[in-house]
Amino acid sequence: FKALFQKPYFSFFPPSPVGGEQISSIGRGLCVLLGISLEDTQRELEHMVRKILNLRVFEDESGKHWSKSVMDKQYEVLCVSQFTLQCILKGNKPDYHMAMPTEQAECFYNNFLEQLRKAYKPELIKDGKFGAYMQVHIQNDGPVTIELESPAATVDPKQLTKLEKQQQRKEKTRTKVPSESSRERNAPRNKDDPSASSGAEGDVSSEREP
Helix, strand or coil, X not given: CEEEEEEEEEEECCCCCCCCCCCCEECCEEXXXXXXXXXXXXXXXXXXXXXXXXXXXXXXXXXXXXXXXXXXXXXXEEEEECHHHHCEEECCEEECCCECCHHHHHHHHHHHHHHHHHHCCHHHEEECCCCCCCCCEEEEEEEEEEEEECCCCCCCHHHCCHHHHXXXXXXXXXXXXXXXCHHHHHCCCCCCCCCCCCXXXXXXXXXXXX
């Protein structure tokens, strides 16, 4: 998951080319733009729900900043599905192959909204229209915009699409940078030479704490 938090005084979807109707609006609270990745699971969903509801971005009664969460203040949350947050640039061209496919993402997004409503007050969680082209008006308080990303997940290879597997192979090919000249590569090596290497490198990754 990737999400952008914004603190609006008032946010709404005004008349748009799809249906020509206002879909949703809130008063003070959080506007959450949510991007869902191929790698996301229930674990990432639950992490993001906790963070959205407990992130301290509001002032307390004495005016001290960064003290209260949206739940503390009993403010509203407006969620917008935003697949473009999963953008990967190829030169100057945006690529969205890491975004979850539409049908799967819609089910995941609805589950996300359901979990938010269970953890908070259902009437204070608003959303737009999934997959529709909309105009989003946000009047920021500050402005304050915070990017939040869920911890890295372990991906089951069976869940990856054919396109994603092909993309991973291409990326691995592009990252193979020769460390020796052609002459050095072709030169015979003594198997007892401690500096000799098979050329294989370990892939080290780390998981961020929630």
